[in-house]
Amino acid sequence: MKQKNLSRRKFLIQSGVILTVPLFLKHCALANYPRLSGKSGVDPLENSNAEEIFDPILKAINVGITAPNPHNTQAWKFKILSPTEMLLFVDEKRILPVTDPPARQIHIGQGTFLELLKIGANQIGYEAEIKILPDGEYKFEEIGKKPVAKVKLTKSMTKGHALYEFVKARATNRAVYEGDFVTKAEFAKLLELGKAEHSEIKTIVGEKSIEPFKELFFDAMKLESTTYRTSDESRIWFRFNDKEIQTKRDGISLPAQGLSGFIRWMAETFYMGPEPEKFHDKKGLEIFLSRYKEKIDSTKGIVFWKTKTNTQKDWILTGMDYARFHLAVTAVGLKMHPFSQALQEFPEMDKERAKLELLTGVTGKEKVQMIVRLGCSDYRYFTPRRNYKDMLMQTN
Numbered sequence: 001m002k003q004k005n006l007s008r009r010k011f012l013i014q015s016g017v018i019l020t021v022p023l024f025l026k027h028c029a030l031a032n033y034p035r036l037s038g039k040s041g042v043d044p045l046e047n048s049n050a051e052e053i054f055d056p057i058l059k060a061i062n063v064g065i066t067a068p069n070p071h072n073t074q075a076w077k078f079k080i081l082s083p084t085e086m087l088l089f090v091d092e093k094r095i096l097p098v099t100d101p102p103a104r105q106i107h108i109g110q111g112t113f114l115e116l117l118k119i120g121a122n123q124i125g126y127e128a129e130i131k132i133l134p135d136g137e138y139k140f141e142e143i144g145k146k147p148v149a150k151v152k153l154t155k156s157m158t159k160g161h162a163l164y165e166f167v168k169a170r171a172t173n174r175a176v177y178e179g180d181f182v183t184k185a186e187f188a189k190l191l192e193l194g195k196a197e198h199s200e201i202k203t204i205v206g207e208k209s210i211e212p213f214k215e216l217f218f219d220a221m222k223l224e225s226t227t228y229r230t231s232d233e234s235r236i237w238f239r240f241n242d243k244e245i246q247t248k249r250d251g252i253s254l255p256a257q258g259l260s261g262f263i264r265w266m267a268e269t270f271y272m273g274p275e276p277e278k279f280h281d282k283k284g285l286e287i288f289l290s291r292y293k294e295k296i297d298s299t300k301g302i303v304f305w306k307t308k309t310n311t312q313k314d315w316i317l318t319g320m321d322y323a324r325f326h327l328a329v330t331a332v333g334l335k336m337h338p339f340s341q342a343l344q345e346f347p348e349m350d351k352e353r354a355k356l357e358l359l360t361g362v363t364g365k366e367k368v369q370m371i372v373r374l375g376c377s378d379y380r381y382f383t384p385r386r387n388y389k390d391m392l393m394q395t396n
């Protein structure tokens, strides 16, 4: 904690680190890589053209994989049935069984993919007919074996989707937010642009209403990050430097947490590392939590998505609502960051989850599927995606 407040010069002197000017400049520059691999990696349809991806279903998939998804594990695999048809499955090697025991969040991440795919298809002049769970709901052990959705594209009379232009700028933003609280009028605009088709969207407006959520967000993150097995799941998906981020092209990282330049370099060099003792180090954790509190305290508005039941279908359809809303948030120039910890179903979280249910007024079978903070930030970072070819299943 003390280290964080040291001036750069003092820190360099005390730590005995000698940085040459060019090296220092390198670490201060925000590594801003495009999201997709290959040529023209920012706009997914431009990327398809540059990479000579011709089949409509593949073009739509290339848009779909830019979707928000838990820990950026990209738990998607595709069986291509024809140039316009595919089956979507969860990639069972990329789920988060410790923090997401029912695979609820992973299925929300299937819905986000489908919504982006649909928008991409519209943009190139196709309607996407999406059949959710074509073989019905499945058990945890059947994840990856039974399909999440069957998609069929058909030529449409029109071309384009109003939200497509925001696909390339959409990103989860975990920086400290600035500016004013989101107003009722702004929320009304967001609800119109990012209208929910399945779940119910609730908004928390103004400083006073936000206040009771803050302690809960913090306590839930503290619990997740100090419980060894849940925190260790994040270690597995953490990418510790640019080289690892760019070669694995998945997972979470410091720049995605809103850390850039010298502070990022300092954290990666002195506090973070793939070794369990380093990752779970108490000092590093204290710094992380104190920064997390700053982020929570900078919340300018809260949104949550609620469903009447809590089925696999609810999860997937809420994911579609969530992705559309995130594009709407991008369209109005705001930023968004989920706080999923208190929603999670591992037993240590039971108490915090009950508190959140009380605060949000859910009862019986109802479930809060997602909860996010909103605000303004100039921070820019795009998490990479693997090439869609690495997500293709064998067809036969």
Ligand SMILES: Cc1cc2nc3c(=O)[nH]c(=O)nc-3n(C[C@H](O)[C@H](O)[C@H](O)COP(=O)(O)O)c2cc1C
Binding pocket: 066, 067, 068, 069, 070, 071, 072, 105, 106, 108, 109, 112, 170, 171, 172, 173, 174, 251, 252, 256, 337, 338, 339, 340, 341, 382, 383
């Ligand atoms: C179901 C779900 C839960 C998520 N929960 C969190 C969360 O608790 N904290 C967080 O920082 N990001 C969370 N995210 C955001 C993802 O980490 C993010 O979408 C992913 O890393 C890809 O980055 P991008 O959204 O910038 O493309 C969640 C996303 C989804 C779809």
